[in-house]
Amino acid sequence: MMHATGTAKRLALGLGALVLLLAIASAAAIIGSARIHRGIAETMRREEGVRLSLELASAVRDQYAHQAHTIIIGDGSHLGFYAESRDTVLRLTRALRQAADRPEERSLVDRIEAESGRLDRIFRDSIVPAVLRGERQSVQEEHGRAQLVVTHIQDLTQELVSRFEAQIAQARAGADQAERRTLAVLVAILVAAPLVAAAVSLAIGRSIAVPVAQLQAGAARIAEGDLDTRIEVRGAPELVSLARRWNEMTAAVRDHQEQLVRSEKLAGIGRLAAGVAHEINNPLGVILGYAKLLRKKADGALAEDLAVVEEEALRAKHIVDGLLDLSRPLPPPSEQVDLRALAEDVVARLREARLLEGVSAEVEGEASAPGHAEKLRQVLVNLVRNAGEASGPGGRVAVRLRERDGVAELTVRDSGPGIPAAARGKMFEPFFTTKPRGTGLGLAVSRAIARAHGGELAVAAAAEGGACFALTLPTAPAAARRRAAGGAKP
Ligand code: ADP
Numbered sequence: 458m459m460h461a462t463g464t465a466k467r468l469a470l471g472l473g474a475l476v477l478l479l480a481i482a483s484a485a486a487i488i489g490s491a492r493i494h495r496g497i498a499e500t501m502r503r504e505e506g507v508r509l510s511l512e513l514a515s516a517v518r519d520q521y522a523h524q525a526h527t528i529i530i531g532d533g534s535h536l537g538f539y540a541e542s543r544d545t546v547l548r549l550t551r552a553l554r555q556a557a558d559r560p561e562e563r564s565l566v567d568r569i570e571a572e573s574g575r576l577d578r579i580f581r582d583s584i585v586p587a588v589l590r591g592e593r594q595s596v597q598e599e600h601g602r603a604q605l606v607v608t609h610i611q612d613l614t615q616e617l618v619s620r621f622e623a624q625i626a627q628a629r630a631g632a633d634q635a636e637r638r639t640l641a642v643l644v645a646i647l648v649a650a651p652l653v654a655a656a657v658s659l660a661i662g663r664s665i666a667v668p669v670a671q672l673q674a675g676a677a678r679i680a681e682g683d684l685d686t687r688i689e690v691r692g693a694p695e696l697v698s699l700a701r702r703w704n705e706m707t708a709a710v711r712d713h714q715e716q717l718v719r720s721e722k723l724a725g726i727g728r729l730a731a732g733v734a735h736e737i738n739n740p741l742g743v744i745l746g747y748a749k750l751l752r753k754k755a756d757g758a759l760a761e762d763l764a765v766v767e768e769e770a771l772r773a774k775h776i777v778d779g780l781l782d783l784s785r786p787l788p789p790p791s792e793q794v795d796l797r798a799l800a801e802d803v804v805a806r807l808r809e810a811r812l813l814e815g816v817s818a819e820v821e822g823e824a825s826a827p828g829h830a831e832k833l834r835q836v837l838v839n840l841v842r843n844a845g846e847a848s849g850p851g852g853r854v855a856v857r858l859r860e861r862d863g864v865a866e867l868t869v870r871d872s873g874p875g876i877p878a879a880a881r882g883k884m885f886e887p888f889f890t891t892k893p894r895g896t897g898l899g900l901a902v903s904r905a906i907a908r909a910h911g912g913e914l915a916v917a918a919a920a921e922g923g924a925c926f927a928l929t930l931p932t933a934p935a936a937a938r939r940r941a942a943g944g945a946k947p
Contacts, residue, residue: 471657472657475650475654482646482647485643489636489639492632492635492639496628497628499624500628503556503621503625503628506553506562506617506621507622509549510614511618513614514611514615516542516545517576520545520573520577523535523542524539527539528600531591533589543577546573547573553569562617565613565616568613569613569614573610576603576606576607579606580603583595584596584603665693665696669696671688675688676688679707684711685711688704723887730780734784735781741773748766772896779896779901783887783898783902783905787832787909790828790829790910793826794828794829794830794833796833796865797820797823797824797825799833800837800858803838804818804856807845812845813841813845815850815852816848817852817854823860824865824866824867824932825932827933832910835906839902840869843926844869844873847873847923852873854872856868864912864931865931865932866927866928867927867930868927869926870923874923875919889901910930914928914929
């Protein structure tokens with residue numbers, strides 16, 4: 458399943474906001490124009506009403522004029538014109554009814570129709586017979602009544618016109634208001650849209666463009682070889698995590714490079730040391746032999762001086778032997794070594810040599826492994842001797858042995874001050890020592906021997922104070938292990 462990333466979400470939100478603004482603008486424009494359109498249609502209908510009302514008022518005046526003509530002429534010769542004007546009044550009244558869609562307007566049209574019918578009846582039923590009979594008095598009276606009715610009709614049409622005009626004004630005001638509102642909304646959105654667009658592009662720019670530039674600058678620094686650089690990025694989460702990965706990668710490359718340089722350096726030193734050791738081994742043997750011979754023949758102060766020469770030549774020989782041990786590969790282990798017996802023997806020998814004075818040493822547990830007894834003895838001598846030196850008189854050294862999961866484990870624990878801070882991480886390097894007369898080769902040679910056996914020598918966690926070293930060795934010979942793993946040729 459795909460998850461929307463932070464940047465994708467921001468983009469979608471930003472564009473969504475813009476689309477929403479445009480949708481609101483379109484809706485406002487559509488609603489506004491519909492309102493304006495309705496207002497215009499309403500105005501036109503009312504204007505038609507005004508026109509019809511004015512025409513009706515004029516048609517009623519015509520009707521009245523034809524009545525007056527009949528009275529003046531005194532016969533029925535004008536009755537045809539009168540009938541036409543009456544028809545016009547009826548047609549206009551019907552049309553006006555169509556235009557009037559409110560109850561009060563319709564009631565005004567009804568009243569106009571009723572009054573116009575009354576005017577017609579006064580004329581046909583009273584005025585015309587009186588004219589034909591020549592009754593002037595009664596004609597005058599009926600004419601007066603008709604005049605009042607005409608005036609009333611004029612008033613009614615005028616009222617209708619006023620109503621229509623009021624509604625026209627109202628519709629116009631509504632349309633104007635709709636126009637103003639629509640315009641205001643559109644202007645607001647037109648102003649807001651660029652602002653929103655600018656804010657969106659600024660936010661996206663900040664969260665993408667800036668971190669990308671920081672990544673680019675960091676990559677340039679790395680390309681120039683600055684592996685200590687750190688890329689600090691703030692912004693889109695995926696770019697932040699990319700920067701983190703980049704930093705991890707740079708740190709890993711740096712560590713790897715340092716390790717490579719270190720091991721190259723060590724290998725170089727090793728080759729050089731092995732060459733030198735090989736060359737001075739023989740002259741050293743000769744010096745040692747002669748020193749011993751001369752010391753036996755001499756006495757007094759000369760014998761003492763020769764003892765010092767012998768001691769120092771022996772020390773030099775130990776260093777040379779150590780260096781040769783570091784560089785010489787071991788043949789495959791030929792015998793099964795009882796590690797408990799070996800440990801006990803080493804403790805006894807060191808005690809005899811007065812190298813464990815005042816130190817209580819105990820050996821516990823059982824383990825055995827295929828190996829070279831003399832080489833493993835060298836490892837144990839180094840570890841127990843270091844432990845004895847660290848704990849000093851009154852101290853304790855414990856050698857523990859056990860076997861599990863195809864591994865023989867031998868730990869040497871002491872009650873000394875523990876590993877000095879200066880020695881951490883460097884103890885296994887050749888020539889590293891914190892002792893005034895140390896060679897710094899003990900642990901380096903011991904680890905090389907452990908590894909040549911397919912095992913390992915490392916610092917183990919000490920329960921309380923002191924130091925603890927653990928030697929692990931495979932309990933099955935290497936060839937057997939390879940066969941068990943099913944990978945190697947016999
Ligand atoms: P050397 O004993 O000649 O110094 P090693 O290689 O045996 O050389 O030891 C290297 C250093 O490791 C010592 O100088 C010491 O600082 C530290 N070290 C070794 N064993 C112990 C121990 N049991 N307790 C504390 N420090 C130790």
